[in-house]
Amino acid sequence: MDFKIFDSPLTRRQALQCGLIGTAGILFSEMLPFRAFAAEPAAAAAIDLPPAFGKARAVIQIWLWGGPSHLDTFDPKPGAGQDYCGPYNKPIATNVDGIQICQMLPLLAKQADKYSLLRGMTHGNNGHETAAYLVQTGRKSTGGLVFPGIGAIVSYFKGYNGGYKGMLPPYITVTTPQGRFAESGFLGSAYKPFATGSDPNKEPFAVEGIISENISEMRQIERRALLGDFDSFARESAGNATVRALEKSQEQAYSMILGEARKAFILSEEKSEQRDLYGRSKFGQSCLVARRLVERGVPYVTINHGGWDTHKEHFSRMNKMLPELDKGLATLLKDLSDHGLLDNTIVWVGGEFGRTPKIDWDQPWNGGRGHYGKAFSHLVAGGGFKGGKIVGETDGKGENVSSRPVYPCDLLGSMMELLGIDPKAKLPHPQGRDIFVSPFAANEISAKESGGLLREIM
Secondary structure (H helix, E strand, O other): EEEOOEEEEEHHHHHHHHOOOOOHHHHHHHHHOOOOOOOOOOOOOOOOOOOOOOOOOEEEEEEEEOOOOOOOOOOOOOOHHHHHHOOOOEEEOOOOOOOOOOOOOOHHHHHHEEEEEEEOOOOOOOHHHHHHHHHHHHHOOOOOOOOOOOHHHHHHHHHHOOOOOOOOOOEEEEEOOOOOOOOOOOHHHOOOOOEOOOOOOOEEEEEOOOOOOOOHHHHHHHHHHHHHHOOHHHHHHOOOOOHHHHHHHHHHHHHHHHHHHHHHHHHHHOOOHHHHHHHOOOOHHHHHHHHHHHHOOOOOEEEEOOOOOOOOOOHHHHHHHHHHHHHHHHHHHHHHHHOHHHHHHHEEEEEOOOEOOOOEOOOOOOOOOOOOOEEEEEEEEEEEEEOOOOOOOEEOOOOEEOOOOOOOOHHHHHHHOOOOOOOOHHHHHOOOOOEEEOOHHOOOOOOHHOOOOOOHHH
16 A cells, blocks of 8 residues: 655655554544645635625534434424324423424423424435435435535635645534435545544543544653654655655654644543533533533534434434433533634534424334425524524425425525625536536526525524
């Protein structure tokens, strides 16, 4: 195997001599899209947007993998009866007049002035892979072209090409990748998210390649010093441009492992009471990590929160998952607001679709809900989105969108505009095809596939 930095090849043996293979080398060669190892893309197109937009600086995406039920979260239907509501037939009022949500979300009910609910979400796709792709790219999976998801696009425009100077990667997933499609698409591996792995509720939060459960910080420092003592190749090749580039990358790696960037993942710096408010669960502590990351300037953070694919025994699962969601998300919204971050951070919560409004009580489902792409809900907050609003409506049983449909392209287009990303900007395609940020720019979307940007809450 040969490694290549810029235009100069480096053999595996030379890489070993330079100390590339090891914690720092693995970190950079396989996990992080740092500039020294990433192909430099074409310059981003100039942004020409109205001055009212471009307010957002970051996104926290809470991806509820599997598809949460809209009736059991943000669009309750108490009058639909037992076959639709099950035991969740007593929705609660929020701190915004006229808005009710599921009785299992009392903390979020107190924060409704900070978020808006998109009750008109729709696309009609019931497949996990194709629906996840559609929701995160705004495009259907046709034609053999894999488009990048919004996280990769934000990383491209708001990361190193957009002036981001942080040592942390510009696109981070806490804790595992979504896994349903290649998020970077044709942009390539340089724009893949860095997945932390591990569980932030454990001590320590063993972020892959950065924090080890078994090796102390002092021992890592000593190992680095020992490696430097043995690194005769680097000393003998001090004038070589390839080696200089490698040494710079190593410095970046060690800054992640031993420097200030590492502290973003050390949750013991937070007050114990604050951690308790988020909930001592994997999801709750992931929300706290997300706040610490955007606080340090990371443009895009995804919390991949699975377990929502509840074909069987739906309500017993929800009795555990909904309180965790309630505690973590409500505290995140308040914490971002208290830190002055909510105004410029978009919080986006939802999955690839909803779940069937009618409950399947028969064996072996025992109160399960299936996939449902005709009607579902998402939540958006911050970054220029108004709070305390409802966009769209479903019928009395939650089976169809009855007014103001919101398609994935509408939501993503609105987010990109708030981020100041020109919808007409071109993305670098490896074969030179003219590909634009927004499908609207190339008339890829028909009138039947769009309800329009979310102007009513922007």
